[in-house]
């Protein structure tokens with residue numbers, strides 16, 4: 001019989017640590033109130049598949065994640081991954097920004113051991129709560145050698161997603177996490193089934209190392225819509241942003257009144273990254289705008305919030321727009 005894997009479950013809060021006033025509160029509840037040890041203890045089946053211990057690092061709704069917390073979490077995960085008595089890590093996390101944390105870890109951790117980020121859409125007190133099974137599945141994945149070397153994973157709703165690709169697509173439904181090219185696999189009845197592999201470099205294959213990063217440059221996102229004004233861009237420049245993600249309509253298009261604003265932003269030394277608010281697709285360089293002429297860059301298929309993470313990491317390495325473009329296309 002196989003020796004059970006040692007898995008550390010790091011608690012950060014979210015709905016998986018939430019509690020509602022009654023069992024019919026599936027969407028109205030307080031998040032980030034149940035300690036991680038209690039969340040683990042509520043799923044006794046877990047002790048049959050792994051030796052698990054909990055560690056509480058934060059107790060917050062994931063909408064309150066910031067760069068400081070992201071770095072603190074990443075550094076702690078990195079420290080644990082270096083221990084020979086740790087085989088895998090599970091991070092319980094709110095679902096609102098799980099995609100950003102998972103992408104950040106996917107790009108910066110230097111280990112092949114499985115790291116799984118998990119959350120829930122309903123608090124543990126609700127009818128049809130999803131957290132217990134999600135946590136069980138996450139521990140299963142974190143204990144499995146099959147999950148090693150695949151980057152940071154997000155396990156939710158029977159699916160295993162790449163931290164690079166996954167995004168939250170619905171505000172309240174249990175079936176909310178989607179990857180544009182589908183999940184990597186499923187977890188069903190205690191079994192992992194993988195069907196595809198991440199194509200883009202991750203963890204040990206990237207130039208970003210969490211142990212070497214002590215702060216992230218400020219990168220902001222400016223949402224676009226009909227009648228958009230320059231106010232947000234000006235505020236971000238004043239606040240000291242090093243890059244602005246232009247969360248553009250369609251193919252990262254830029255309204256006529258915003259074209260000179262973005263030129264001004266770039267002339268002040270900030271990088272301008274064109275992204276799309278549509279929720280899917282690739283922004284084509286020199287498509288809607290002449291990026292070569294203006295010295296702007298474009299996202300690949302990353303949504304604006306993931307583009308923020310990658311741009312901030314890229315700016316820890318270079319402030320050259322050509323290099324930045326290469327990085328945005330690489331990861």
Ligand SMILES: NC(=O)C[C@H](N)C(=O)O
Nearest residue numbers: 014015061062094095096
């Ligand atoms: N389902 C959730 O976890 C939502 C919560 N607001 C969070 O992200 O922490």
